[in-house]
Amino acid sequence: MKNLTLDITINAPRENVWDAIVTDAKYRAWTAVFYDGSYFEGGWNKGEAIHFLAVNSEGKKEGMVSEIAESVYPEFISIRHRGYVVDGVEDTTSEKVKEWAPSYENYKLEKLAAHQTRFTLNMDVAEAYYDSFKELWPKALAKLKEVSENS
Secondary structure, X not given: OEEEXXXXXXXXXXXXXXXXHHOHHHHHHHHOOOOOOOEEEEOOOOOOEEEEEEEOOOOOEEEEEEEEEEEEOOOEEEEEEEEEEEOOEEEOOOHHHHOOOOEEXXXXXXXXXXXXXXXXXXXXXXXXXXXXXXXXXXXXXXXXXXXXXXX
C-alpha cells in the first residue's frame, strides 16, 4: 500500500465543500473524473454503509463496498473501503480484496477564512492503482473546487 496526500484551497466555506461531497448531483459532477456515471448508495454518517458505484458496459453495478468510519460535520470524513462490488455482488472476502482491505480515504476540511477551505485528501492506495489515482485526483479536486465555489 502507498499513501497519497493532496490538498487544494477552495474559495467557499466548509459547509459548501461538505455539501459538494455528500449531495448526489454534486458528487456525480466531481467524481465523473474517475468514471463517468459514478454515484453512491448509502449514507455519510459514522457507521453507515456506502457503496461507490458505476454501471459497466454490460449494465451491471461495479465499484467499492465501504463504510463511514468517521463523520464530523463539516470537518472530517473517513471512508473505510472493505471490498468490491462485481456484477452487483459484494466481495469482501476474496484473496484479491484481502490484499488491500481495509483501506482508508480521508477528507479533511480546514477553515482558512470565512469563505475559504483547505480540502486535504489522505488515501491508502494499492500500488497497482497509485499512478492512476495520482493523475486523476488533482483533476477531481479541481472539479470539487468548481462545484463547491458555484454552490
